[in-house]
Amino acid sequence: MTAFETSPDAPPPIESGHRFDADRRWAASLDLAFAPRDGVTRMTRCRHLGPLRVQRPFHPEGRHAEGRPGACHAYLLHPPGGLVSGDALTITARVEPGAHALLTTPAANKLYRADSHGVAWRQHTRLEVADQGVLEWLPQETLAFDGSRGEQCTTIALGETSRCLGWEVMALGRPASALPFQSGRIEQRFHLTRNGRPLWLERQPLDPRHPRFVGRWGQGGASVQATLWAVGLEDAAGAVDALREGLPEGPHWAVTVRHGVLLLRYLGAERNEAWQLCCLAWSILRPRLLGQPAHTPRIWLT
Structure with a gap:
């Protein structure tokens, strides 16, 4: 055997991450930061590992009429288009x-069926928003295929005067x-906190074998769910109305x-009803939260 050959029965080196047994782990990460520069928000940090990228940042809204920095629109790209067994995605962003x-995101995220070993995937997102910062987290929907196994964790850490609006839309099966x-x-x-104080902590297992999945007190057999949140509204009761x-x-x-x-x-x-509901709610809430009308990312129209 030459120096460039290996036994066909030997697994690849662990440090490569490219295994095909129960210990497989293929990691990818994206670390972003945004700061005000020259009247608009600029992406000041973009570090990536593996198949996670950012399309070039856009500034379609220009400068805010009241002198506040205009929004930076960034599209998070995952070229594989979905998660398979062993994938471990980590996304961090600081405003x-x-x-x-x-x-x-430019398209729906897909969660594929687990392999014969039942290896899970992981997706961890941590979003930090400093005082007077604003973050809108608006990914397109997630489609979970039958047999998918994994963990999706979203952590949002806000400062005292931060504002944040976001959503997660999940469709189960096809x-x-x-x-x-x-x-x-x-x-x-x-996990959503303000100055380290917990405001919203939630854990939701989606397991079709559990009674809550079909029980009226739980999932009730529904195949689509969505959660939209907004923090920093001056008149939350008026926004509900x-x-x-x-x-x-x-x-x-x-x-x-x-x-x-x-x-x-x-x-x-x-799924379309859930997505349209979130988009309409965003168009109602954004002027109340930011004093600006909703500006649809053009990637949603392609």
Whole structure:
């Protein structure tokens, strides 16, 4: 055997990450920072490892009329288009004082069926917003295939005067193809703090074998769910009233405020309905939160 050959039965070196057994782990990370520069928000740090990138930043809103730095729109790209067994994605972003960042994705994220070893994937996101900073976290929806196994954790750390608006939309299975989510397990965790004080802590296991998945007291058999949050509203009660007046009536959504966090929930069976509900709610809330109308990222229209 030459120096460039290995036994066909030998696994690749552990440090490469390219294993095909139960210990596989393929890591990718993206570390971003945003700060005000020359009247707009600039992306001042972009470090990546593996298949995670940022398309060049955009400034479609220009400078704010009141002199505040204009928003920086950044699209987070994951070229594989989805997560498979062993994938470990880590996304961190920091918004500096006075900056305004809007982060989104160019397409839906897919969570594929686990391999024969049942190896899970992981996606951890940590978002930090300093005082007077603004962050909009608006990823396109996540599609979980039957048999997917993994953990999705979102941590948001706000300063005393930070503002944040975001959402997560999850569709389970592929009902249109008669492939419901009937095996696997996905765990979602949300941690939102202000100055280190917890405002919203949540853990949600999505396991079709558990009674809560079909029970009326839990998932109720719904295949689509969404959560939208907003922090920093001056009149949270008025924002709730505006949503109740401006959103289409129906049994699949509700809105409330707890510890200064506005939470809008959707639980139903229509992915497009959930997405449109979140977009409409964003258009109602953004002027109240930021004093600016909603500006649709152009990537959503392609």
